[in-house]
Amino acid sequence: MSLGSFRLDSGGLIDRGRKISFTFDDRIYHGYHGDTLASALLANGVRLVGRSFKYHRPRGIYGLGSEEPNALVRLRQGARAEPNIRATQIELYDGLVAHSQNNWPSLRWDISSTLGLFSRFLPAGFYYKTFMWPGKFWPYYENFIRHMAGMGRSPEAPDPDRYEKRHGNCDVLIIGGGPAGLAAALSAAKGGALVWLADEGARLGGRCLGDGNETVRETIATLASLENVTVLRRTTVFGKYDDHLYGLLEHTGDHLASPARGMPRQRLWHLRTKQAVLASGAIERPLVFANNDRPGVMLTTAVLHYLRAYAVRSGKRAVINTSNDSAYRAAQILAAHGIEIAAIVDHRPGTKRRDMPGVEILPGHAVIDTSGGRDLTGVTIARLAGNGDTVRGSERRLDCDLLCLSGGFTPCVHLYSQAGGKLTYRQDIQSLVPQSDVPGMLVVGAAAGEFGGDEFAGGEAAMGRPISLSKSRRKQFIDLQNDVTAADVELAAREGYRSVEHVKRYTTLGMGTDQGKTSNLNGIAALASALDKPLADVGITTYRPPYTPVTIGALAGREIGVFLAPTRRTPMQDCHEKAGAVFTPAGLWQRPHYYPRPGETATDAVNREVLAVRRNVAVVDVSTLGRIDLHGPDVVEFLDRIYINGFNTLAVGMCRYGVMLRDDGMIFDDGTVARMSETQFIMTTTTANAGPVMAHLEYYLQVVWPELRVHLTSITDQWAVAAVAGPRSRDLLDSLDSSIAFASQAMPHMAWRAGHIGGIPAQVFRISFSGELAYEIAVPADHGHALWELLLATGGGFDVIPYGTEALTTLRTEKGHFVMGPEADGRATPGDMGLRAMLSAKKDFVGRRSLRLPGLAPAGRLNLVGLIPVDGGSSIPAGGILLQSQVAGPLPDKAGHVTTSVFSASLDKPIALAMVRDGRQRLGEELWAHSPLDGRIIAVTITDPVFIDPKGERLRA
C-alpha cells in the first residue's frame, strides 16, 4: 500500500517536508516527522502489529498513548533494543527499526496461535489445577510454562546510553498538559508561583491536539513565555511519594535514534512541590463483545487522534459502537475526513440522538461479534432487549474495516489514588471519580470526571451497560494485553474468587504492562454482573506506581559501574597500586590484600610478608581505621561508660586497648585509645565500624547522657597511618631523621609521642596488632604518601617491605587476637573472648547489665580458642564445623566452629582460631573439623588461642 492512501492530503501536526523512513519487521516504510510509529504504521495500512500474551491472537493498534494494550514492539536493535514499547508513544525518527513480538516464526504465521484451539482447557488459573503428577515431572511442565512466558525479549548487551537523575523544587506541579492542565498552569503562574507542567506526550494539548482549539494554542504560547513556568514534555509523572515528592521520568532522548552526545537518554526527577494539580484526563473505555480484539478494532478517541494529529485514516469504512453521546460528534469528524460511517450502533434504546445524513443510526443495538482473520472485515450487530440481552434473530452483519469503540470515559485517577485518595462511583458517567481532595493535590478536568460541556464527553447522557455479555462461547476480551476474557472473570467468581483483588490475581486482569488502563473498569463491571452486585460495591484494585513502566536504567541513574558505591582511598593508595598490590574490599575501601612479587603465588607472598614482620620489619597501611577525636571536661567519664575497661587511670602520653559493647552485652567494637591531654583522647575503631561507632557515641552523648560535655570529631581522614612492625622496626625508625626517641625507656609499649619524622609532623603510637615490636605512625594525610615512601626507601640496609591484610590476619591469628566479624560476630560477649579480666568492676558501662542475663552466663557459651591439626600438617578448613566425632550423625550436636584458619609461616604449620562451647575448659581435647562443602574432616586439638609469645615479650622488646 502506498503512502497516502490512508494519509490525508493535508492537515495534522506532521511536518510533510520531512519524510522519514523506518522499518517494521524488516520491511521499509515511510512516514513524516511528527508521526508516531503507530500513526505511521496506520498510514501505511499496517494493521497487524503484534501477538497477544497468552493466546497469541493477532492484534493491531488500539489506543493513542500510554493506555495502549496491544501494540507493543521491540524497538531499536543491538545494545539499544528494548522490548514491549508502545507503538503509540514512539516518535518516528529516521532509520527507526521496530519488530513485532511474541510470535514465531513470524507475525503473520505464529505457531503458538494454535494454542487458541486448546484455550478451553486453559482457563484462568488452569496451572493451579494440573501439572501435579507425577511430582518429578513438574520441572518439565514448568519449563514449558516458562517457554510460553514473557512478551518481548530482554536486551542482551549493556546499555550504551546514559541516565541522569535530578532533584527539583517547585510551588505547583501540573500533571497533564491538556486543556485542564494548561488552564490550571496559567492561573497558577499568574499568581506568581513557580509552576512546572509535565505531560507524557511530545506535544501539549491533550485531547485537543490538532483540533484547532485557539484557547489551547494561546495558553501554550503564553506559558512558554513565562519565566516562572517550566514545561516538561515527554515527561511522565509516574509516582506520588511522601511529603509531596513526585517521581517524573523525562524522555530526553527517546525521540531520537540515539541521544545527542552528552545527553542522557532519560532523566529521572525527584520533584518536591508544595501543591500538585492532577489534570491527567480520562481514558476511553472499550466495550466488550465476542472477538473484540481484532486489528481494526479501536478506541474512538484514538481514531480521532490519528485523524487530527497525524492526518491518518485508521480505516475506510467504520462502524461506531457506542454507549454515549460523544460518538456522534466523532462520527461527524470521521465522515468529514473521508471515513465512511457504516453505522452508529448505540446501546441506548432511546437515545436523544442527532441525525447524520447518510449514516444509519441503530439505537438499542450493540455489536456482538466481529469477523475477519488477521484483520477486521465486518461486525455482527443485534438488537438489545430491555434486560440487555440480545434479541434472537435480530443479528445482522455489517461490512467494515474499522470498528470504533466508545464506552464512556474513565478518569485517570492513578496518582490521586496513590496519594491515598478515595474514589466514589458516579452513575451518570459510570466511572469511579475522586471523592474529595487529598492534601496537596487538586484534581481537575476529565480526571475529576468533569467532562464539562464538551460534546465529546457524553455529559449527563445515560450510558448503556459498560459491557454487554452475550452468552457466547467466543472470546470476549476485557484485558487485551493479558488475554483475560469475560468468561475468565465469570469463572473466577464462580470458583469463589470474589474479591476484586482475587479476580485480578486469579485471572491476571490488569497485571500487564498497561496495568489495565482500558480494562480495569470493565473487569469490575463484569465481576459486578457475575456477582449480581451493584458496580459501586465491587471495589477496585489498588493503584500503584509507576503510572507507566519506568526504565530500570533510569531508576539506577548513574549509580552504575564504579559509581554504584563510593570508593575511599587512603593517602598511600597510589603507592599500593604502584607496588602491584592485590586488593580486597573493606567497607568502601580497597585495602592491599598482599603484594605479590613476579612469579610468586598468593601463599608465597603472604608467607614472605608474615616472616618479614616476625623476623625483620614491614609496613602496613592502617589509615582506614576509624579515628575519633574526643575532647571536653567529661571525656574520661564518657569513655568509662562506653568501654568495658576503665580510662581514668590512663596517663597523658599513653594508649589503652578498649572493648565496647552494645547494650545487649555483645561486643560492638574494639580499638586503642590514646590520651592526648587531660581532656582530649583519640579513639581508633575498626575500619568497617568507623561510621556506626561514631553514631553510637553520638547517640549515648546526645540521647542518653546529654549532661556529659564531650565533643566528637571524626578525624579518620585527617591522618595517614602506617604501622611499622617487626623486631627491627625501632632500628628503622631510629635510622630516620626524627625528633622522637623510640627507645623503650623513652617510649614504652603503649606510649605515644609527637614530633617529626623526616621533617613530617607525626604522632607515633607504640601499639601492636601483630605481637611484634611495632609503631603506628600517624601524619597529616597530605604527608602520608611521603611518609610511606620514606619508610620503604630501602636505603639504610633495612629490607623493608609492605604487607597486606592477609598477612595481618595470619599475624593476629598467631597472637590469638579476635576481630569483629569472624570471631566477634555480634553474638559474642567479652567473656566469650576471654576478656573477663578486662571488665571493670568499678563502674557501669554500656552492655554490662546484660551480661547477667541467664542466656549470657558463661557456662555453655562459645569461647575463643586455638586449634592445631592433630597430624600437625593438615590445614584446618576455614568455616569448618567442630564436632565431637569423626562421623557426623543426622543433626549432630555442634561443639563450635572454625572462625579463622591460616598457615602460620612463623610456626611453619596450620593453625586456626575457633569458637568452642566451653572451650577454655577443654584445652587439649580433640575435636573434628568438618567441612562437608569440600569433603574434608580433620582432627584438631584445642589449644590456647595465643600461639606466639604468650608473655608478650616481643612486643615489649
Added chain:
Amino acid sequence: MLLIHCPHCGPRAQTEFSYGGDANVARPPAPEETDDRTWTDYLYLRDNAKGSHAELWQHIFGCRRWLRLHRDVVSHEITSCSDLPRPRTGNGS
C-alpha cells in the same frame, strides 16, 4: 520520601537522616539495680502504635544532631520535629 524539618538545618530530604527508632525508650538510669525483666523490656520492647509514633532520627548528613519526631506511621505525616531536651549546664567560660 519524607521531608524532615530539622530544627537546626531546616527542611531536608529523608536521605540525609538515619533512623533511631522509638523515642520513648528510656535507658534505666541505674542498670545494675534493675531486674532482668525491666532491663530486657528496655532492650527489646518498643512502642509500635499504628498512628502517631515518637521516634528518633539523626541528621547524619547535616548537623549530626539526634532529633525527636512525631510521625503518623500510616500517613507518614510528620507533626513535629524537635531537638532533644538538653540539660542546662551553664558552661560559661
Added chain:
Amino acid sequence: MSRYSFASLVRHGVMGHRGWKPVWRDPEPKSSYDAIIVGGGGHGLASAYYLAKNHHLNNVAVLEKGWLGGGNTGRNTTIVRSNYLLDANARFYEHGMKLWEGLSRDLNFNVMFSQRGVLNLAHSKGQLETFRRRGNAMRLNGIDAELLNRGDVAALVPGMDLSGNARFPIEGGLLQPRGGTARHDAVAWGYARAADRRGVDIIQNCEVTGIRRDRTGVTGVETSRGFIASKRIGLAVAGHSTQLAAMAGVRLPIESHVLQAMVSEPVKPVLDTVVTFGAAHLYVSQSDKGELVMGGDIDGYNSFAQRGNLPVIEHVAACLLALFPQFSRLRILRTWGGIMDMTMDGSPIIGTTPVPGLFLNGGWCYGGFKATPASGWVFAHTMATGQPHSLNADLNLDRFRQGRVLDEKGAGPYPWAH
C-alpha cells in the same frame, strides 16, 4: 468439590467450565469454635489446615479482616530456602522445605514450587568464608548447600557480570539448589481450599477488634461481625502482631516496617536462578510469567503503610544493573509494599504467650513466606497441645527475657538492621 487433575480440567473444559464449584465456602461465623486463628494469610491458613489434618481439630475458624492472602502472603518475592546458620532456624526452615517438596500434591493445588536454586553472592574472601561456615552448618543439618567459585557462578547464571572491574567483583557464592520460588497466591488459595475441605470456616471481611479474656485465659474475640467465642486463639497476622497482642495486654519485641517489592515487564526467560547480591541489597528471580521479581531492604523506619518510597527502589535497580547491566532497558511495571513484623533479633516468634490460650505466630521479618508450611505445622501442634513442637521450642517469646536471642546477623536489637 472436585479434585484437581488434568482429567478434571479437560472434563470441565468440555462443559465450558460451568461446573466448577467455589474453592472455599463463604460461611457465616458460628458463635464459638474450638480454635480461632486470626489472619487469613498463608500462616493462618496453613495452621488451620494442619490443625484439622494432623490434630483432627475441625471446628476451627480463620478470621481475615480483608481478602484471604491479601497480606504479606500476597506481596512477597516468593523466595523459599532453608540456608540458615543457627540450628534452631535451620532445622525449622528445613522442615518447611521438605513440606514444600510435597505441597502441591498434599493440597491438590499446584503451588508451582520451583526448585531453581537460591544463590547468595560473595564479594570477598571473608564473605566467602562466612558462607562456608553457613554452608557447612547447613550440610551437617542435612540441608543441601554448595560453595561456588567465580567460574561456577558464571556457569550457573549466564549473563551475570563477573568482570573483575565491577565495583563489587564476585568471588563466588553459596548455592542452595533445592531453594527456589513458589506461586504466592496459590499457597494461600491451596491451603484455604484444603482447610475448607476439612471443615475449617474461612471467614473473610471479619476484622478482629478485641480479645476477651478472664482469669483463666482467653475467651474469644470481638470482631466486625460480632463476638466469637473460643478458648484457643492463634494470632497469625504478620505486620499487625503487636496490635493484636496488645488487645490481650501483651507487648511484643516487634516493630512494623515496610518492605517493598517490584516486578519488571514480562520477558522471555533469562534468569533461572534466584540471586541475592551480598554486597548491597537485592534479591531477584524471574517468575513463570516472565517478570523479574525483585526486592531489597526495608525502607528503614516504622510504617503501617503498605507503600514505600523511591530510594529503596532506586537502590534495587542499581544493584540489579551491577549484576546484570543488560537489564538496564527493561522497565519496572509495578512496585508495592508490605508491612513486616520485624523482631529484635530477626528470628520469628512462634509459641505460647503469657496469656493462657493465646498463641503467637509472628515476627517473620523478610522471610516468612518460605516458612508457611513449617510454621503452620508447628503452630498447629502448639495450639493443639498447648506445648511447642521441638522445632519451635527455641523460637519462643521468652528468649528475649533470657538473653537467648537468635540473631542470625548479629545486628543487635535494631529491627531495621536485620
Added chain:
Amino acid sequence: MPDPRPRRSALNRPPQPGELIQERTDLWIQRLYGPDRQSDFGGKLGLDLPEQANRASQDTALHALWLAPREWLLVSDADAARGNLAARIVANGGALSDLSHARTVFRIAAGPARNILAQGCPLDLRPAIFLPGHCAQSVLASVAILVHHLADGAHMDIYVARSYGQYMYDWLNDAAPPT
C-alpha cells in the same frame, strides 16, 4: 610547627586553568566548637561567627561556615589565621579539631555547580533560595558534603572527606556537561 614539606592533596593534580572543577589545596580547616552558652564568643575572638543556620561569613582570609548550633568550620588558605587564633579560641572556652588534611575541596562556578549538584544532592539549590553566603551540609552520591555558595555569588565550594576526594572528583566530572 609549620609543615616543612609540600603537601600532597588527595587528587595530587596541579590545577589546570580553565577546568570546571578546581581542587583547592593547602587549606587550613578547623572544626570549631564554641562554648555551650556564651553570647559573644565570636566578638571576643574578633570573628564573625554566623549564629544563623546554613550561613557562612567571610572576612579577608577566613571563612566561618555554620555546621551545627555552636559549631563552625573555619577555613582559610592564609597562614595568618593560625597559631594565635587557635590559642585565643581555647582561651575563650572554645575547642578546635584540626581537619586541614581531612577535606578535599572543589571550587566550581556557581551555575554549573548547581546543575551538577542537582544530579545527586537533594538540597534546594535554586538561586532564589540558596544565596551567596549560604552554606549547607548534605549528601551527594552517598557522600557527606558541605556546599558553600561564596559571597561573590560566582562560585561554590564543595567539601568532602579526603578519602572520598578522588571518587567525588570523578563523579562531579562525570556529571558535568561535556565541553
